[in-house]
Each structure stands twice: as structure tokens, then as C-alpha cells.
Amino acid sequence: MVDRRIPKVRDLAPLMKFKAPELNAKKRRLESALTIHDLRDIAKRRTPKAAFDYTEGAAEAEVSLARARQAFEDIEFHPSILRDVSTVSTGWDVLGAPVALPFGIAPTGFTRMMQTEGEVAGAHAAARAGIPFSLSTMGTSSIEDVKAANPDGRNWFQLYMWKDRERSMALVDRAARAGYDTLLVTVDVPVAGARLRDKRNGMSIPPALTPKTVINAIPRPEWWINFLTTEPLAFASLDRWSGTVGELLDTMFDPTVDFEDLKWIKAQWPGRIVVKGVQNLADAKKLVDLGVDGITLSNHGGRQLDRAPIPFHLLPQVVNEVGNDTEVHLDTGIMSGADIVASVALGARFTMVGRAYLYGLMAGGEAGVDRAIQILAEQVSRTMRLLGVNSLEELEPGHVTQLARLHPVSRPVADAAVAARRASTRKTPSSTATPPKTVEETDAAAPGAIIPS
Numbered sequence: 001m002v003d004r005r006i007p008k009v010r011d012l013a014p015l016m017k018f019k020a021p022e023l024n025a026k027k028r029r030l031e032s033a034l035t036i037h038d039l040r041d042i043a044k045r046r047t048p049k050a051a052f053d054y055t056e057g058a059a060e061a062e063v064s065l066a067r068a069r070q071a072f073e074d075i076e077f078h079p080s081i082l083r084d085v086s087t088v089s090t091g092w093d094v095l096g097a098p099v100a101l102p103f104g105i106a107p108t109g110f111t112r113m114m115q116t117e118g119e120v121a122g123a124h125a126a127a128r129a130g131i132p133f134s135l136s137t138m139g140t141s142s143i144e145d146v147k148a149a150n151p152d153g154r155n156w157f158q159l160y161m162w163k164d165r166e167r168s169m170a171l172v173d174r175a176a177r178a179g180y181d182t183l184l185v186t187v188d189v190p191v192a193g194a195r196l197r198d199k200r201n202g203m204s205i206p207p208a209l210t211p212k213t214v215i216n217a218i219p220r221p222e223w224w225i226n227f228l229t230t231e232p233l234a235f236a237s238l239d240r241w242s243g244t245v246g247e248l249l250d251t252m253f254d255p256t257v258d259f260e261d262l263k264w265i266k267a268q269w270p271g272r273i274v275v276k277g278v279q280n281l282a283d284a285k286k287l288v289d290l291g292v293d294g295i296t297l298s299n300h301g302g303r304q305l306d307r308a309p310i311p312f313h314l315l316p317q318v319v320n321e322v323g324n325d326t327e328v329h330l331d332t333g334i335m336s337g338a339d340i341v342a343s344v345a346l347g348a349r350f351t352m353v354g355r356a357y358l359y360g361l362m363a364g365g366e367a368g369v370d371r372a373i374q375i376l377a378e379q380v381s382r383t384m385r386l387l388g389v390n391s392l393e394e395l396e397p398g399h400v401t402q403l404a405r406l407h408p409v410s411r412p413v414a415d416a417a418v419a420a421r422r423a424s425t426r427k428t429p430s431s432t433a434t435p436p437k438t439v440e441e442t443d444a445a446a447p448g449a450i451i452p453s
């Protein structure tokens with residue numbers, strides 16, 4: 001029998017911790033987000049469907065993106081115990097200059113469509129956090145405005161090579177003169193990927209007002225007020241365009257760009273050069289021979305070739321083979337600071353976030369980007385401490401096992417036969433891509449190796 005009594009006010013008082021309500025709605029909204037997924041949910045409520053889907057969507061059936069995110073979820077961490085982790089340092093040098101965190105903001109096109117503050121908000125937030133900001137060729141803020149928003153920090157310019165090379169190189173020249181320290185050359189867009197959500201939504205640039213978009217606007221007034229009362233949305237480095245992003249890419253971009261062109265671009269650029277969109281070891285080696293300062297393992301956030309290799313799975317092998325000769329960076333699928341820590345443990349010098357930053361932007365403009373960076377930074381620091389390390393240098397492959405759901409079917413005999421037949425009918429050798437090792441070939445017991453789950 002429970003012995004009951006009347007509660008005394010004196011006992012209840014310490015339990016009553018009423019906080020003054022936060023009157024600033026944006027602050028309240030952003031503080032309620034504890035993860036990037038939470039920011040995404042807020043972003044979805046506040047952004048018109050076509051703009052949100054343009055950001056969140058990927059190519060075809062969106063398998064590449066789902067797999068990349070899954071690969072990060074399928075990590076097993078191996079912590080060490082009884083280490084003094086009262087202090088932790090999350091910075092080091094990337095491409096010869098310091099970064100406060102092992103991630104930066106990836107280049108994204110048409111950013112002011114997601115939220116009117118766009119790239120300038122990202123550059124301000126990056127400046128505060130001490131991380132690089134990358135401006136896309138398809139950006140909606142000018143090279144100079146972005147530099148002014150991050151005057152003492154690191155700005156990277158992302159190049160897509162257009163058919164009109166003079167105009168492309170004029171942009172590169174402008175970025176160099178404005179003081180951008182790194183050129184990111186994106187190489188995974190010979191043609192546009194099939195972004196089916198955009199087609200289904202009738203997404204065009206600039207956004208068109210149709211009965212559907214007007215109805216969709218009703219619960220999202222702030223986005224529309226911003227859209228209609230701020231500077232018109234346009235590509236800062238391109239003439240006005242009307243059509244879909246895919247049509248724009250296919251009209252403007254040069255599908256003939258090759259390694260010789262890259263050599264030529266490298267010769268024009270005075271700073272560091274990183275090639276973004278590397279997806280196999282053979283290409284990584286060729287780029288090292290060409291003398292690039294870094295490569296980014298990336299499949300463009302799943303927006304180009306669907307069912308492309310998962311960058312996080314490529315990482316150990318590529319680091320092992322070329323990691324001493326060049327910096328290996330990685331993006332695609334990062335939704336948590338723990339994903340970043342795992343990438344660094346497996347040898348990535350740096351990572352970039354695309355959607356994680358854009359979800360923050362759509363959830364609350366510049367304050368939302370601050371919140372996204374803060375969430376990722378806290379996750380990085382906490383994961384490092386829980387692993388028992390004080391610095392990025394102490395992270396090593398033994399801290400992470402990649403558990404694989406999908407692994408290649410064993411096929412060496414068929415591969416050899418097909419390759420020999422093709423070689424005999426081909427004039428010039430092209431792809432030297434090596435297929436990933438089969439699970440049977442992989443040392444499944446080694447930390448950092450991919451093991452099937």
C-alpha cells in the first residue's frame with residue numbers, strides 16, 4: 001500500500017522552472033531545431049514546394065543520395081575510454097590555411113531562390129564560424145558581394161566550364177582579383193542530371209506564378225514577401241535565363257571538357273585548385289599527376305548520375321593510394337557532425353555540406369545558417385570527445401567501421417573477358433576505372449574497411 005500525502009508548496013517550488021517565453025519567433029523556431037533534420041522540417045513548412053524540391057531533390061530515383069546518407073548511418077564508431085577530453089580542437093590547416101572546423105559550405109546554384117538572403121547569408125555565417133564559403137558559377141550573388149560578406153575569411157570559387165570559355169575564364173579572373181583563395185572545378189556535370197522533381201513541379205527560372213504556385217504560397221507568406229520585395233532573382237554571372245536549370249546547364253555547359261582543359265585552367269589560376277566530383281581511383285591518380293592541390297570525392301549530392309558510387313565508401317581506398325600526394329575532400333549525404341568526424345577518421349582532410357546549409361537558410365535566413373553550422377559544430381566536438389580524442393590529428397581509421405548493406409557481386413572473370421573484348425575493338429583506351437573490391441577481397445576485419453551488415 002502506497003503511503004500518500006498532500007503536496008507542500010515548499011516541495012513543489014524547486015520543480016517549477018517556468019522560463020519567460022521567447023518572443024522572437026525566428027529565434028524560438030531555430031532553437032527548437034536540434035538536428036539538421038529538424039531544420040529541414042522547418043524549411044519544408046516555410047518554402048514553396050518547387051524551391052524546396054529543387055534543393056532537396058536529386059537525380060532520377062534519388063538512389064545516390066539515399067545511399068550516401070545511409071552509408072553514414074551505417075557507421076560503427078570505436079571509442080577509447082579514460083582520456084582527458086576537457087578540451088578539444090576542431091580546426092587544422094586545409095589547402096595551406098586554417099579552418100576552425102573540418103567542413104565548409106559547398107557551392108550551390110540559385111541560392112537566393114531558397115531564401116532571399118542567399119549566398120551573402122552563407123558567407124556571413126561562414127565568416128563568423130571561421131570556415132570557407134564556396135560560391136557557385138550559378139550563384140545569385142556576385143563574386144564581389146560574397147567577398148565583401150566574408151572579407152577576412154576564406155572564399156572559394158566554383159567553376160563550371162561553359163562553351164564560351166572566355167566568359168568562364170573572365171569569372172575565374174574576377175574571383176582571383178577579388179581574393180578568392182581556391183578554385184573548385186566541378187567535373188561531374190558534362191550534361192545535366194535528370195531532376196525529376198523539377199520537371200514534375202514545372203520548376204522554372206525565374207519561378208513562374210501559376211494557379212498551383214499561388215495556392216502553395218498561401219501558407220508561406222514570408223518567402224513570397226521576400227521574393228517580391230527584394231532584388232529580383234537572377235544568376236549573378238549569367239545573362240537572364242528563362243527555362244529550367246537542366247535546360248540552362250545543357251545549353252551553356254561544355255560537354256567536351258577533358259584533362260587537357262583542366263591543365264589549361266590550372267595554369268590560369270594563381271591559387272589552390274581542387275577538382276570536385278571525383279568518383280574513382282584511376283581519375284584521382286590522374287589528377288595527382290596533374291598536380292592539383294585537392295580532390296573532392298562527390299557525386300554532386302546525388303544530383304547527377306543516379307546510382308553513382310558512394311563517396312564515403314570510396315574514401316579509404318583513395319586516401320590510401322593518393323592521400324600522401326594530395327588532400328582528399330568529401331561531400332554528399334552529410335547530415336550530422338558525426339558524419340564529418342567519420343570522414344576525417346577515414347582520411348578526409350575536409351568535407352563540404354550542401355543541403356545541411358540550405359535547410360538552415362530556408363528555415364531562418366542567415367540566423368538559420370548560423371544554427372546549421374552550430375548544430376554540426378557541436379556534433380563534431382561532442383563526437384570527438386566521446387571517441388576520446390582532443391584533436392582532428394588523433395582521429396584515425398580505427399575509430400570507424402563502415403558497415404555495408406550493399407556490396408558488389410563478385411565478377412572478376414566476366415570483367416576481364418568484357419574488358420579484353422572492348423579493348424580489341426577500341427582505338428584509344430578510355431576508362432581505366434577499377435571496380436571496387438568485392439567483399440571477399442576486402443579485409444573485413446580491418447578497421448575502416450567496409451564490412452557487410
Ligand SMILES: Cc1cc2nc3c(=O)[nH]c(=O)nc-3n(C[C@H](O)[C@H](O)[C@H](O)COP(=O)(O)O)c2cc1C
Pocket residue numbers: 054055056106107108109136137138139158186276298299300301302303331332333334352353354355356
Ligand atoms: C540546390 C543545390 C544546388 C547545387 N548547385 C551546385 C553548383 O552550382 N555547383 C556545384 O559544383 N555543385 C552544386 N551542388 C552540389 C553541392 O556543391 C554538393 O556537392 C552537394 O550538395 C553535397 O551533397 P549534400 O547536399 O548531401 O551535402 C548543388 C547542390 C544542391 C543541393
